[in-house]
Amino acid sequence: MEVSRNWRLQSQRYRMEGLRCEQCGTVIFPARAHCPQCAGESFASLALRGLGEVYSFTQVHDAPAGFEHDAPFFLALVRLDEGPLVTAQLTDVERETVHIGMPVEMVTRKLREDGERGMLVYGYKFRPLLRQRRPDEAVALPARVRVPATEAVAA
Amino acid sequence: MNQPMPTQAEIKPMLPVLPVGVAGYGAYVPRFRLPAAEVARVWTGNTGNSLAVTEKAVAGLDEDVVTMSIEAARNAIARAEIDPVDIRAVWVGSESHPYAVKPTATIVAEAIGAVPHTQAADWQFACKAGTEAIQAGIGLVGSGMARYVVAIGMDTAQGRPGDALEYTAGAGGAAILLGPAAESLAVIEGSHSVVTDTPDFWRRQHERYPEHGQRFTGEPAYFRHVTTAASELMQGLGTTAGDYAHVVFHQPNAKFPQRAGQLLGFKPEQLEAGLLAPFIGNTYAGSALLGLTAVFDKAAAGERVLLVSFGSGAGSDAIAFRVTARMQAQRDLAPSTATYIARRTQIDYALYARYRGKLALQ
Numbered sequence: 062m063e064v065s066r067n068w069r070l071q072s073q074r075y076r077m078e079g080l081r082c083e084q085c086g087t088v089i090f091p092a093r094a095h096c097p098q099c100a101g102e103s104f105a106s107l108a109l110r111g112l113g114e115v116y117s118f119t120q121v122h123d124a125p126a127g128f129e130h131d132a133p134f135f136l137a138l139v140r141l142d143e144g145p146l147v148t149a150q151l152t153d154v155e156r157e158t159v160h161i162g163m164p165v166e167m168v169t170r171k172l173r174e175d176g177e178r179g180m181l182v183y184g185y186k187f188r189p190l191l192r193q194r195r196p197d198e199a200v201a202l203p204a205r206v207r208v209p210a211t212e213a214v215a216a
Numbered sequence: 217m218n219q220p221m222p223t224q225a226e227i228k229p230m231l232p233v234l235p236v237g238v239a240g241y242g243a244y245v246p247r248f249r250l251p252a253a254e255v256a257r258v259w260t261g262n263t264g265n266s267l268a269v270t271e272k273a274v275a276g277l278d279e280d281v282v283t284m285s286i287e288a289a290r291n292a293i294a295r296a297e298i299d300p301v302d303i304r305a306v307w308v309g310s311e312s313h314p315y316a317v318k319p320t321a322t323i324v325a326e327a328i329g330a331v332p333h334t335q336a337a338d339w340q341f342a343c344k345a346g347t348e349a350i351q352a353g354i355g356l357v358g359s360g361m362a363r364y365v366v367a368i369g370m371d372t373a374q375g376r377p378g379d380a381l382e383y384t385a386g387a388g389g390a391a392i393l394l395g396p397a398a399e400s401l402a403v404i405e406g407s408h409s410v411v412t413d414t415p416d417f418w419r420r421q422h423e424r425y426p427e428h429g430q431r432f433t434g435e436p437a438y439f440r441h442v443t444t445a446a447s448e449l450m451q452g453l454g455t456t457a458g459d460y461a462h463v464v465f466h467q468p469n470a471k472f473p474q475r476a477g478q479l480l481g482f483k484p485e486q487l488e489a490g491l492l493a494p495f496i497g498n499t500y501a502g503s504a505l506l507g508l509t510a511v512f513d514k515a516a517a518g519e520r521v522l523l524v525s526f527g528s529g530a531g532s533d534a535i536a537f538r539v540t541a542r543m544q545a546q547r548d549l550a551p552s553t554a555t556y557i558a559r560r561t562q563i564d565y566a567l568y569a570r571y572r573g574k575l576a577l578q
Protein backbone atom coordinates (compact mmCIF):
# COMPACT_ATOMS: atom_id res chain seq x y z
CA MET A 62 0.00 0.00 0.00
CA GLU A 63 1.33 3.36 -1.00
CA VAL A 64 1.51 5.78 1.91
CA SER A 65 1.77 8.90 -0.27
CA ARG A 66 -1.22 7.99 -2.43
CA ASN A 67 -3.43 7.53 0.63
CA TRP A 68 -2.24 10.84 1.99
CA ARG A 69 -3.11 12.70 -1.24
CA LEU A 70 -6.66 11.31 -1.16
CA GLN A 71 -7.38 12.46 2.41
CA SER A 72 -9.60 15.48 1.77
CA GLN A 73 -11.69 13.38 -0.57
CA ARG A 74 -11.81 10.33 1.68
CA TYR A 75 -12.18 12.04 5.07
CA ARG A 76 -14.39 15.00 4.25
CA MET A 77 -15.95 14.12 0.87
CA GLU A 78 -14.53 17.22 -0.70
CA GLY A 79 -15.64 17.44 -4.31
CA LEU A 80 -15.77 20.13 -6.97
CA ARG A 81 -18.39 22.42 -8.40
CA CYS A 82 -17.94 23.35 -12.05
CA GLU A 83 -17.76 27.13 -12.26
CA GLN A 84 -19.12 27.05 -15.81
CA CYS A 85 -22.27 24.90 -15.46
CA GLY A 86 -22.62 24.25 -11.71
CA THR A 87 -22.32 20.46 -11.89
CA VAL A 88 -21.11 18.91 -8.64
CA ILE A 89 -18.31 16.44 -9.23
CA PHE A 90 -17.15 13.70 -6.86
CA PRO A 91 -14.57 12.29 -6.82
CA ALA A 92 -12.63 15.19 -8.29
CA ARG A 93 -11.42 14.96 -11.87
CA ALA A 94 -9.75 17.18 -14.42
CA HIS A 95 -12.73 17.95 -16.68
CA CYS A 96 -16.43 18.57 -16.01
CA PRO A 97 -18.41 15.56 -17.34
CA GLN A 98 -21.22 17.93 -18.42
CA CYS A 99 -19.46 20.78 -20.18
CA ALA A 100 -15.77 19.74 -20.23
CA GLY A 101 -15.04 22.85 -18.15
CA GLU A 102 -11.74 22.99 -16.31
CA SER A 103 -12.36 25.60 -13.64
CA PHE A 104 -13.79 24.44 -10.32
CA ALA A 105 -14.49 25.56 -6.77
CA SER A 106 -14.01 23.00 -4.01
CA LEU A 107 -17.14 21.90 -2.22
CA ALA A 108 -17.64 19.79 0.91
CA LEU A 109 -20.49 17.38 0.23
CA ARG A 110 -23.00 16.86 3.02
CA GLY A 111 -22.74 13.09 2.80
CA LEU A 112 -26.48 12.51 2.56
CA GLY A 113 -28.08 10.40 -0.13
CA GLU A 114 -29.77 7.11 -0.92
CA VAL A 115 -28.78 3.65 -2.10
CA TYR A 116 -28.99 3.54 -5.92
CA SER A 117 -27.84 -0.06 -6.20
CA PHE A 118 -25.94 -2.58 -4.09
CA THR A 119 -24.33 -6.00 -4.04
CA GLN A 120 -22.93 -8.27 -1.36
CA VAL A 121 -19.23 -9.05 -1.72
CA HIS A 122 -18.16 -12.48 -0.46
CA ASP A 123 -14.88 -12.87 -2.36
CA ALA A 124 -13.20 -9.65 -1.29
CA PRO A 125 -10.21 -8.14 -3.10
CA ALA A 126 -6.78 -8.20 -1.43
CA GLY A 127 -6.65 -5.99 1.66
CA PHE A 128 -10.41 -6.27 2.34
CA GLU A 129 -10.63 -10.01 3.17
CA HIS A 130 -11.09 -9.37 6.88
CA ASP A 131 -14.31 -7.43 6.26
CA ALA A 132 -16.02 -9.99 4.01
CA PRO A 133 -18.86 -10.44 3.54
CA PHE A 134 -19.75 -6.75 3.07
CA PHE A 135 -22.12 -4.64 1.02
CA LEU A 136 -20.82 -2.49 -1.82
CA ALA A 137 -23.20 0.19 -3.08
CA LEU A 138 -23.72 2.97 -5.55
CA VAL A 139 -25.00 5.89 -3.50
CA ARG A 140 -26.79 8.82 -5.11
CA LEU A 141 -25.76 11.90 -3.13
CA ASP A 142 -28.17 14.79 -2.59
CA GLU A 143 -25.84 17.02 -4.59
CA GLY A 144 -26.05 14.70 -7.59
CA PRO A 145 -22.92 12.54 -7.85
CA LEU A 146 -23.14 8.76 -7.72
CA VAL A 147 -20.37 7.28 -5.55
CA THR A 148 -19.18 3.73 -4.99
CA ALA A 149 -18.68 2.88 -1.33
CA GLN A 150 -19.16 0.19 1.26
CA LEU A 151 -22.32 0.16 3.35
CA THR A 152 -21.76 -0.36 7.07
CA ASP A 153 -24.02 -1.05 10.05
CA VAL A 154 -26.50 -2.84 7.77
CA GLU A 155 -28.06 -6.28 7.70
CA ARG A 156 -29.04 -8.32 4.65
CA GLU A 157 -32.71 -8.13 5.70
CA THR A 158 -32.88 -4.35 5.84
CA VAL A 159 -30.61 -3.04 3.06
CA HIS A 160 -32.64 -1.93 0.02
CA ILE A 161 -32.58 0.33 -3.03
CA GLY A 162 -33.74 3.81 -2.05
CA MET A 163 -32.56 3.41 1.56
CA PRO A 164 -31.63 6.84 2.97
CA VAL A 165 -27.98 6.82 4.03
CA GLU A 166 -25.38 9.14 5.49
CA MET A 167 -21.61 9.25 5.21
CA VAL A 168 -19.50 8.01 8.11
CA THR A 169 -15.73 7.77 8.35
CA ARG A 170 -14.59 4.22 9.02
CA LYS A 171 -11.50 2.08 8.76
CA LEU A 172 -11.22 0.97 5.13
CA ARG A 173 -8.26 -1.38 5.51
CA GLU A 174 -5.07 -1.99 7.40
CA ASP A 175 -1.74 -2.94 6.01
CA GLY A 176 -1.05 -5.92 8.27
CA GLU A 177 0.01 -5.62 11.91
CA ARG A 178 2.77 -3.12 11.18
CA GLY A 179 1.50 -0.98 8.30
CA MET A 180 -0.71 2.06 8.29
CA LEU A 181 -4.45 2.23 8.87
CA VAL A 182 -6.51 3.70 6.05
CA TYR A 183 -9.69 5.59 6.91
CA GLY A 184 -12.37 6.83 4.55
CA TYR A 185 -16.07 7.17 3.81
CA LYS A 186 -18.67 4.47 4.03
CA PHE A 187 -22.44 4.90 4.21
CA ARG A 188 -24.88 3.69 6.84
CA PRO A 189 -28.64 3.93 7.32
CA LEU A 190 -29.55 7.52 8.22
CA LEU A 191 -29.36 7.85 12.00
CA ARG A 192 -30.12 11.48 12.63
CA GLN A 193 -33.21 13.42 11.72
CA ARG A 194 -32.83 15.49 8.60
CA ARG A 195 -33.25 19.17 9.20
CA PRO A 196 -35.97 20.84 7.10
CA ASP A 197 -33.38 22.71 5.00
CA GLU A 198 -31.55 19.46 4.29
CA ALA A 199 -34.61 17.65 2.97
CA VAL A 200 -34.54 19.79 -0.15
CA ALA A 201 -32.13 18.62 -2.82
CA LEU A 202 -30.02 21.16 -4.66
CA PRO A 203 -31.54 22.80 -7.78
CA ALA A 204 -31.96 20.47 -10.74
CA ARG A 205 -29.23 22.07 -12.80
CA VAL A 206 -26.49 20.72 -10.59
CA ARG A 207 -27.77 17.15 -10.68
CA VAL A 208 -25.77 14.82 -12.88
CA PRO A 209 -27.97 12.50 -14.95
CA ALA A 210 -27.65 8.91 -13.74
CA THR A 211 -26.40 7.52 -17.04
CA GLU A 212 -23.49 9.96 -17.21
CA ALA A 213 -22.45 9.38 -13.65
CA VAL A 214 -22.51 5.61 -14.01
CA ALA A 215 -20.49 5.79 -17.22
CA ALA A 216 -17.92 7.93 -15.44
CA MET B 217 -13.05 5.74 53.34
CA ASN B 218 -10.29 3.87 55.08
CA GLN B 219 -7.65 6.47 54.25
CA PRO B 220 -9.03 9.98 53.83
CA MET B 221 -7.22 12.55 51.70
CA PRO B 222 -5.38 15.28 53.56
CA THR B 223 -7.54 18.36 53.33
CA GLN B 224 -6.69 22.00 52.92
CA ALA B 225 -8.37 24.67 54.97
CA GLU B 226 -9.85 26.28 51.89
CA ILE B 227 -10.37 24.60 48.51
CA LYS B 228 -10.44 27.06 45.64
CA PRO B 229 -12.15 25.63 42.56
CA MET B 230 -10.28 26.04 39.28
CA LEU B 231 -11.86 28.81 37.24
CA PRO B 232 -10.57 30.44 34.05
CA VAL B 233 -10.10 34.21 33.64
CA LEU B 234 -12.72 34.35 30.89
CA PRO B 235 -15.99 32.43 31.40
CA VAL B 236 -16.08 29.16 29.43
CA GLY B 237 -18.90 26.85 28.46
CA VAL B 238 -19.89 23.85 26.38
CA ALA B 239 -20.55 25.12 22.85
CA GLY B 240 -21.55 21.68 21.63
CA TYR B 241 -21.40 18.01 22.60
CA GLY B 242 -21.59 14.73 20.72
CA ALA B 243 -21.85 11.07 21.62
CA TYR B 244 -20.89 7.86 19.91
CA VAL B 245 -21.76 4.27 20.83
CA PRO B 246 -21.18 1.42 18.35
CA ARG B 247 -24.18 -0.76 17.57
CA PHE B 248 -23.07 -4.21 18.73
CA ARG B 249 -24.03 -5.51 22.19
CA LEU B 250 -22.54 -8.46 24.03
CA PRO B 251 -24.76 -9.60 26.93
CA ALA B 252 -22.91 -10.26 30.20
CA ALA B 253 -24.85 -13.53 30.36
CA GLU B 254 -23.11 -14.61 27.15
CA VAL B 255 -19.65 -13.97 28.66
CA ALA B 256 -20.70 -15.90 31.76
CA ARG B 257 -22.01 -18.78 29.65
CA VAL B 258 -18.63 -19.17 27.92
CA TRP B 259 -16.39 -18.88 30.98
CA THR B 260 -18.42 -20.03 33.99
CA GLY B 261 -21.39 -21.96 32.65
CA ASN B 262 -23.61 -19.63 34.67
CA THR B 263 -25.55 -16.67 33.38
CA GLY B 264 -25.25 -14.17 36.22
CA ASN B 265 -22.75 -11.53 37.27
CA SER B 266 -22.66 -9.27 40.30
CA LEU B 267 -21.84 -6.03 38.50
CA ALA B 268 -25.39 -5.05 37.45
CA VAL B 269 -24.24 -4.66 33.85
CA THR B 270 -26.71 -6.27 31.44
CA GLU B 271 -24.62 -5.90 28.30
CA LYS B 272 -21.76 -3.93 26.82
CA ALA B 273 -21.26 -2.04 23.57
CA VAL B 274 -18.75 -3.54 21.13
CA ALA B 275 -17.09 -1.81 18.18
CA GLY B 276 -17.41 -3.34 14.71
CA LEU B 277 -14.58 -4.46 12.43
CA ASP B 278 -14.28 -1.05 10.77
CA GLU B 279 -14.44 0.98 13.99
CA ASP B 280 -11.78 2.20 16.39
CA VAL B 281 -11.07 5.22 18.58
CA VAL B 282 -10.31 7.30 15.46
CA THR B 283 -13.61 6.63 13.68
CA MET B 284 -15.67 6.89 16.86
CA SER B 285 -14.01 10.17 17.84
CA ILE B 286 -14.64 11.62 14.39
CA GLU B 287 -18.37 10.93 14.63
CA ALA B 288 -18.66 12.28 18.18
CA ALA B 289 -16.73 15.42 17.20
CA ARG B 290 -18.94 15.97 14.13
CA ASN B 291 -21.99 15.72 16.38
CA ALA B 292 -20.52 18.32 18.74
CA ILE B 293 -19.77 20.68 15.84
CA ALA B 294 -23.29 20.19 14.44
CA ARG B 295 -24.82 21.20 17.77
CA ALA B 296 -22.53 24.21 18.13
CA GLU B 297 -23.09 25.32 14.51
CA ILE B 298 -19.55 26.63 14.26
CA ASP B 299 -16.96 26.61 11.49
CA PRO B 300 -14.44 23.86 12.39
CA VAL B 301 -11.53 26.05 11.22
CA ASP B 302 -12.08 28.05 14.44
CA ILE B 303 -11.15 25.01 16.56
CA ARG B 304 -7.64 25.56 17.91
CA ALA B 305 -7.10 22.25 19.68
CA VAL B 306 -8.29 18.69 19.04
CA TRP B 307 -7.48 16.49 22.02
CA VAL B 308 -8.36 12.82 22.29
CA GLY B 309 -8.16 10.98 25.61
CA SER B 310 -8.10 7.19 25.36
CA GLU B 311 -6.28 4.05 26.39
CA SER B 312 -7.02 2.35 23.08
CA HIS B 313 -5.43 4.63 20.49
CA PRO B 314 -5.02 2.56 17.29
CA TYR B 315 -1.38 3.56 16.84
CA ALA B 316 1.27 3.30 19.55
CA VAL B 317 3.06 6.18 17.82
CA LYS B 318 1.07 8.56 15.57
CA PRO B 319 -1.61 10.77 17.04
CA THR B 320 -5.27 9.82 16.82
CA ALA B 321 -5.96 13.54 17.09
CA THR B 322 -4.37 14.52 13.76
CA ILE B 323 -6.64 12.08 11.92
CA VAL B 324 -9.67 13.42 13.78
CA ALA B 325 -8.63 17.04 13.17
CA GLU B 326 -8.21 16.34 9.45
CA ALA B 327 -11.59 14.59 9.19
CA ILE B 328 -13.55 17.34 10.96
CA GLY B 329 -11.86 20.08 8.94
CA ALA B 330 -9.94 21.73 11.79
CA VAL B 331 -6.53 21.46 10.06
CA PRO B 332 -3.99 22.94 9.65
CA HIS B 333 -4.10 25.80 12.18
CA THR B 334 -4.81 23.79 15.28
CA GLN B 335 -3.15 21.86 18.05
CA ALA B 336 -3.72 18.11 18.15
CA ALA B 337 -2.64 15.62 20.77
CA ASP B 338 -3.56 12.35 22.45
CA TRP B 339 -4.09 12.27 26.19
CA GLN B 340 -3.50 9.36 28.49
CA PHE B 341 -4.76 8.92 32.05
CA ALA B 342 -6.69 5.66 32.00
CA CYS B 343 -10.42 6.45 32.23
CA LYS B 344 -10.05 10.16 32.98
CA ALA B 345 -8.01 11.11 29.90
CA GLY B 346 -11.09 12.82 28.43
CA THR B 347 -11.89 15.02 31.42
CA GLU B 348 -8.18 15.85 31.67
CA ALA B 349 -8.44 17.19 28.09
CA ILE B 350 -11.58 19.14 29.06
CA GLN B 351 -9.73 20.74 31.97
CA ALA B 352 -6.89 21.82 29.68
CA GLY B 353 -9.43 23.03 27.10
CA ILE B 354 -11.13 25.19 29.72
CA GLY B 355 -7.72 26.74 30.33
CA LEU B 356 -7.02 27.34 26.65
CA VAL B 357 -10.40 28.93 25.95
CA GLY B 358 -10.53 30.70 29.33
CA SER B 359 -7.17 32.37 28.77
CA GLY B 360 -8.24 33.69 25.37
CA MET B 361 -5.68 31.56 23.51
CA ALA B 362 -8.39 29.69 21.62
CA ARG B 363 -12.01 30.31 20.71
CA TYR B 364 -12.90 26.62 20.54
CA VAL B 365 -11.32 23.38 21.76
CA VAL B 366 -12.72 19.91 21.20
CA ALA B 367 -11.93 17.44 24.00
CA ILE B 368 -12.78 13.79 23.44
CA GLY B 369 -12.90 10.75 25.71
CA MET B 370 -13.21 7.53 23.70
CA ASP B 371 -12.28 3.89 24.13
CA THR B 372 -12.65 0.41 22.70
CA ALA B 373 -11.80 -1.24 25.98
CA GLN B 374 -10.18 -4.64 26.07
CA GLY B 375 -10.56 -7.24 28.79
CA ARG B 376 -8.52 -10.43 28.88
CA PRO B 377 -10.76 -13.35 27.82
CA GLY B 378 -12.36 -14.78 30.96
CA ASP B 379 -11.22 -11.89 33.20
CA ALA B 380 -13.76 -9.99 35.30
CA LEU B 381 -13.18 -6.96 33.05
CA GLU B 382 -14.49 -8.83 30.03
CA TYR B 383 -18.07 -8.55 31.32
CA THR B 384 -17.93 -4.76 31.31
CA ALA B 385 -15.12 -3.47 29.02
CA GLY B 386 -17.18 -1.64 26.39
CA ALA B 387 -16.79 0.82 23.54
CA GLY B 388 -17.96 4.40 23.08
CA GLY B 389 -17.36 7.95 24.17
CA ALA B 390 -18.13 11.60 23.62
CA ALA B 391 -16.75 14.90 22.39
CA ILE B 392 -17.15 18.14 24.32
CA LEU B 393 -16.64 21.34 22.32
CA LEU B 394 -15.56 24.15 24.64
CA GLY B 395 -16.11 27.79 23.76
CA PRO B 396 -16.99 31.19 25.20
CA ALA B 397 -19.66 30.98 27.93
CA ALA B 398 -21.81 33.63 26.21
CA GLU B 399 -22.67 31.27 23.34
CA SER B 400 -22.71 28.02 25.29
CA LEU B 401 -25.28 25.32 25.98
CA ALA B 402 -23.90 24.89 29.50
CA VAL B 403 -21.58 27.17 31.46
CA ILE B 404 -18.61 25.78 33.43
CA GLU B 405 -19.08 26.87 37.04
CA GLY B 406 -15.79 25.45 38.25
CA SER B 407 -13.63 22.36 38.37
CA HIS B 408 -11.32 20.55 40.73
CA SER B 409 -8.93 17.62 40.49
CA VAL B 410 -7.29 15.20 42.91
CA VAL B 411 -4.48 12.85 42.01
CA THR B 412 -2.33 10.35 43.96
CA ASP B 413 0.01 7.55 42.91
CA THR B 414 -2.33 4.60 43.43
CA PRO B 415 -1.53 1.35 41.56
CA ASP B 416 -5.05 -0.01 41.02
CA PHE B 417 -4.94 -0.78 37.28
CA TRP B 418 -2.25 -0.63 34.59
CA ARG B 419 -1.07 -1.93 31.27
CA ARG B 420 2.61 -2.13 30.39
CA GLN B 421 4.03 -1.14 27.00
CA HIS B 422 3.39 -3.82 24.30
CA GLU B 423 0.97 -5.71 26.56
CA ARG B 424 -2.45 -6.28 25.06
CA TYR B 425 -4.57 -6.55 28.19
CA PRO B 426 -4.49 -4.56 31.42
CA GLU B 427 -3.74 -5.85 34.92
CA HIS B 428 -5.69 -4.78 37.97
CA GLY B 429 -5.24 -4.80 41.71
CA GLN B 430 -8.45 -6.81 42.29
CA ARG B 431 -10.10 -5.53 45.48
CA PHE B 432 -7.67 -2.63 45.55
CA THR B 433 -9.69 -0.87 42.83
CA GLY B 434 -12.59 0.07 45.12
CA GLU B 435 -11.89 1.94 48.36
CA PRO B 436 -8.37 3.38 47.98
CA ALA B 437 -8.75 4.11 44.29
CA TYR B 438 -12.25 4.84 42.96
CA PHE B 439 -14.17 5.90 46.06
CA ARG B 440 -11.41 7.92 47.72
CA HIS B 441 -10.63 10.03 44.64
CA VAL B 442 -14.19 10.42 43.37
CA THR B 443 -15.71 11.46 46.69
CA THR B 444 -12.83 13.80 47.55
CA ALA B 445 -12.89 15.60 44.19
CA ALA B 446 -16.68 15.91 44.25
CA SER B 447 -17.07 17.03 47.85
CA GLU B 448 -14.19 19.52 47.65
CA LEU B 449 -15.55 21.08 44.45
CA MET B 450 -19.05 21.38 45.92
CA GLN B 451 -17.58 22.88 49.07
CA GLY B 452 -15.46 25.32 47.07
CA LEU B 453 -18.48 26.44 45.04
CA GLY B 454 -20.64 26.78 48.14
CA THR B 455 -23.03 24.10 46.91
CA THR B 456 -24.35 20.81 48.27
CA ALA B 457 -25.61 17.64 46.60
CA GLY B 458 -29.15 18.99 46.63
CA ASP B 459 -28.18 21.90 44.34
CA TYR B 460 -27.51 19.54 41.40
CA ALA B 461 -30.32 18.23 39.24
CA HIS B 462 -27.96 15.57 37.83
CA VAL B 463 -24.68 13.95 38.82
CA VAL B 464 -22.58 11.74 36.56
CA PHE B 465 -19.74 9.54 37.83
CA HIS B 466 -17.26 7.36 36.02
CA GLN B 467 -19.01 4.01 35.61
CA PRO B 468 -16.75 0.93 35.77
CA ASN B 469 -20.00 -0.92 36.54
CA ALA B 470 -23.40 0.17 37.84
CA LYS B 471 -22.65 -0.34 41.53
CA PHE B 472 -19.62 1.95 42.02
CA PRO B 473 -21.34 5.16 40.84
CA GLN B 474 -24.46 4.32 42.85
CA ARG B 475 -22.39 3.84 45.99
CA ALA B 476 -20.36 7.02 45.33
CA GLY B 477 -23.61 8.95 44.93
CA GLN B 478 -24.89 7.56 48.20
CA LEU B 479 -21.67 8.48 50.04
CA LEU B 480 -21.93 12.07 48.74
CA GLY B 481 -25.60 12.48 49.64
CA PHE B 482 -27.12 12.22 46.17
CA LYS B 483 -30.47 10.53 45.63
CA PRO B 484 -30.78 7.72 43.02
CA GLU B 485 -32.90 9.95 40.75
CA GLN B 486 -30.03 12.46 40.45
CA LEU B 487 -27.89 9.69 38.92
CA GLU B 488 -30.54 8.18 36.70
CA ALA B 489 -30.23 10.18 33.44
CA GLY B 490 -26.47 9.69 33.20
CA LEU B 491 -26.12 6.11 34.40
CA LEU B 492 -25.44 4.17 31.20
CA ALA B 493 -23.18 1.32 32.39
CA PRO B 494 -26.07 -1.19 32.65
CA PHE B 495 -26.71 -0.81 28.89
CA ILE B 496 -23.25 -0.25 27.36
CA GLY B 497 -20.77 -1.37 30.04
CA ASN B 498 -17.68 0.57 31.05
CA THR B 499 -16.53 2.72 28.16
CA TYR B 500 -13.40 3.80 30.05
CA ALA B 501 -12.38 7.31 28.95
CA GLY B 502 -15.80 7.59 27.31
CA SER B 503 -17.78 6.56 30.37
CA ALA B 504 -18.36 9.75 32.37
CA LEU B 505 -18.51 11.91 29.23
CA LEU B 506 -21.17 9.73 27.61
CA GLY B 507 -23.20 9.98 30.79
CA LEU B 508 -22.84 13.75 30.59
CA THR B 509 -24.17 13.80 27.01
CA ALA B 510 -27.19 11.74 28.08
CA VAL B 511 -27.85 14.31 30.82
CA PHE B 512 -27.44 17.24 28.39
CA ASP B 513 -30.02 15.54 26.13
CA LYS B 514 -32.58 15.94 28.92
CA ALA B 515 -31.50 18.79 31.21
CA ALA B 516 -33.57 21.97 31.49
CA ALA B 517 -32.24 25.52 31.43
CA GLY B 518 -30.86 26.60 34.80
CA GLU B 519 -30.19 23.07 36.03
CA ARG B 520 -26.82 22.28 37.58
CA VAL B 521 -24.91 19.16 36.54
CA LEU B 522 -21.93 17.64 38.37
CA LEU B 523 -19.49 15.47 36.41
CA VAL B 524 -16.95 13.35 38.30
CA SER B 525 -14.52 11.20 36.36
CA PHE B 526 -12.06 8.64 37.64
CA GLY B 527 -8.83 7.42 36.12
CA SER B 528 -6.78 4.57 37.48
CA GLY B 529 -3.33 5.37 38.58
CA ALA B 530 -5.19 7.36 40.07
CA GLY B 531 -7.18 10.58 40.03
CA SER B 532 -10.51 12.26 39.62
CA ASP B 533 -11.73 15.45 37.89
CA ALA B 534 -14.93 17.08 39.12
CA ILE B 535 -16.55 19.68 36.84
CA ALA B 536 -19.72 21.66 37.58
CA PHE B 537 -21.98 22.88 34.76
CA ARG B 538 -25.08 25.02 34.59
CA VAL B 539 -27.35 24.44 31.58
CA THR B 540 -28.33 27.54 29.58
CA ALA B 541 -31.48 28.40 27.65
CA ARG B 542 -29.62 27.66 24.39
CA MET B 543 -29.45 23.93 25.10
CA GLN B 544 -32.99 23.13 24.05
CA ALA B 545 -32.69 24.74 20.62
CA GLN B 546 -29.38 23.06 19.76
CA ARG B 547 -29.52 19.53 21.12
CA ASP B 548 -31.65 18.07 18.32
CA LEU B 549 -29.04 19.03 15.71
CA ALA B 550 -27.29 15.68 16.27
CA PRO B 551 -28.45 12.19 17.32
CA SER B 552 -29.17 11.83 21.03
CA THR B 553 -27.15 9.44 23.17
CA ALA B 554 -30.36 7.41 23.66
CA THR B 555 -30.59 7.04 19.86
CA TYR B 556 -27.15 5.44 19.78
CA ILE B 557 -27.97 3.17 22.72
CA ALA B 558 -31.27 2.10 21.15
CA ARG B 559 -29.42 1.20 17.92
CA ARG B 560 -28.65 -2.29 19.12
CA THR B 561 -27.50 -5.48 17.41
CA GLN B 562 -26.87 -8.38 19.76
CA ILE B 563 -23.88 -10.61 19.08
CA ASP B 564 -22.65 -13.87 20.60
CA TYR B 565 -19.19 -14.57 22.00
CA ALA B 566 -17.98 -16.02 18.69
CA LEU B 567 -18.74 -12.83 16.72
CA TYR B 568 -17.32 -10.78 19.58
CA ALA B 569 -14.08 -12.77 19.36
CA ARG B 570 -13.90 -12.03 15.62
CA TYR B 571 -14.76 -8.31 15.89
CA ARG B 572 -12.26 -7.70 18.69
CA GLY B 573 -9.41 -9.58 17.08
CA LYS B 574 -9.28 -12.32 19.69
CA LEU B 575 -8.78 -15.04 17.07
CA ALA B 576 -5.24 -15.71 15.85
CA LEU B 577 -5.42 -16.14 12.06
CA GLN B 578 -1.76 -17.03 11.53
Ligand SMILES: [Zn+2]
Pocket residue numbers: 082083084085086087096097098099100101
Ligand atom coordinates in the same frame (compact mmCIF):
# COMPACT_ATOMS: atom_id res chain seq x y z
ZN1 LIG C 1 -19.47 22.01 -16.16
